[in-house]
Amino acid sequence: MPLPLAPAEHERAQRVRALFGRITRRYDLMNRLMTAGRDQAWRRAAARALGLNGTARVLDLATGTGDLAFAVREVYPQAHVVAMDFSEVILREGVRKARARCEHHVAWAVGDALALPFPDGVFDGCTNAFLLRNVVNLELALREMRRVVKPGGRVVCMEITHPQTPIFRELFWVYFGRIVPLIGGAVAGDLQAYAYLPHSLSRFPAAEPLRRIMLAVGFREVHYRLLGLGAMAIHVGIA
Numbered sequence: 001m002p003l004p005l006a007p008a009e010h011e012r013a014q015r016v017r018a019l020f021g022r023i024t025r026r027y028d029l030m031n032r033l034m035t036a037g038r039d040q041a042w043r044r045a046a047a048r049a050l051g052l053n054g055t056a057r058v059l060d061l062a063t064g065t066g067d068l069a070f071a072v073r074e075v076y077p078q079a080h081v082v083a084m085d086f087s088e089v090i091l092r093e094g095v096r097k098a099r100a101r102c103e104h105h106v107a108w109a110v111g112d113a114l115a116l117p118f119p120d121g122v123f124d125g126c127t128n129a130f131l132l133r134n135v136v137n138l139e140l141a142l143r144e145m146r147r148v149v150k151p152g153g154r155v156v157c158m159e160i161t162h163p164q165t166p167i168f169r170e171l172f173w174v175y176f177g178r179i180v181p182l183i184g185g186a187v188a189g190d191l192q193a194y195a196y197l198p199h200s201l202s203r204f205p206a207a208e209p210l211r212r213i214m215l216a217v218g219f220r221e222v223h224y225r226l227l228g229l230g231a232m233a234i235h236v237g238i239a
Contacts, residue, residue, distance in 0.1 A: 020064070020087045026188035027090065028065055033187065034180055035228065042227055042234070043071040046127055046158040049225075049236050052076050056124035059084065059148060061113050062131035066094030068158070069106050072127060082123075084111045113141045121150045129158040132210070133200040142217045149239040155219065160197075161226070161233040162206040168229055176201070176231075207233040 023030070031039045046068060050058065055078045060069040063083035072081050085091045088110050095108050111117055113128075113135055126145045135141040145155045160176075163169040177198040184194025205213060207224050210233070214222040219237030226233055 017087050020085075020090050023184075023188050023190055023193050024065070024087075024090045024093050027093070028067070030184060030188055030194070031067075033183060035232075038228060040067065040071070042158060042232055043068045043129060044075060045225070045227065046129065046156050046234050047071040047075040049156045049234055050076070050125040050127065050154050052079060052125060054078055056080070057082070057122065059116075059118070059123045059126045059145075061126065061128040061145070062086075062134070063094055063108075064090050064130070066097055066106065068127050068129045069094070070097075070101065070103065073103065073105060079105070081106045082109060083107065084109045084113075084116075086110065086112050114144060116144045116148050118148045120147050123149050123153065125149060125153050126155045127158070128156075130160070132157055132159045133204045138205075139213065139217050142214060142219070146218055146237070146239045151239055153239050155237050155239060157210075157214075157235040157237075159204075159210075159233055159235070160201055160231060161204075161210075162201070163230040164206070165230055168231075172229075172231055173198070207235070210235060 056076060058072050058079050058081045060072060060081055060083045063069050063085045066083050069081045069083040072079055083094060083106050091108055091110060098106050113131060114137055126149050132138060132141065149155055163172045180197060181191055181195040185191030188194065207226060211222045211224055214235060214237045219239065222235065222237040224233050224235040
């Protein structure tokens with residue numbers, strides 16, 4: 001059983017939960033603007049990386065408004081998805097979108113990625129998008145994902161990463177560190193929330209160190225694919 005969070009970790013987790021609740025209304029629009037509309041294609045790529053066959057149970061963590069859960073259902077029409085987020089506010093928007101899509105094979109749940117309320121090995125795969133930068137204990141979150149996936153199943157993590165090409169790296173940090181918060185302030189009315197994004201990436205490991213962390217917590221055959229000129233990474237590990 002996971003150890004209780006330290007007071008500072010608990011406080012940070014509560015701040016992140018409140019932040020995503022505040023930006024729910026413009027969350028999808030900001031994702032499209034920040035990625036020039038590529039985020040949906042990246043989610044479909046993440047879904048395909050699950051490599052599922054036939055009927056399957058998939059856990060989508062930090063589901064937000066459900067776009068990755070919907071991508072999994074699009075790629076695997078026979079899959080049943082549990083879409084979980086620790087912000088009930090943003091999850092309600094996912095439920096609303098599912099109703100509008102007449103999507104009946106996604107179940108919605110509020111839960112913590114650091115203490116998943118499922119037995120060992122109940123899912124055929126697990127996905128997440130933009131989760132790993134926001135958890136207060138990265139290794140514990142990865143262990144929990146591995147625990148609830150059947151041996152041989154895949155865990156797919158889609159996350160912003162550190163571009164390695166020198167010129168693009170500089171341009172990326174100007175955009176992500178200075179321009180994105182301004183866009184967030186103008187569009188979502190919350191400059192502080194979008195100023196958090198570059199801060200969260202600054203302390204997050206780059207793609208190759210993250211691969212090594214996944215290996216260290218027990219995943220096998222971990223590999224990753226870089227997208228968006230190296231600003232986005234999709235990591236895949238076998239439980």
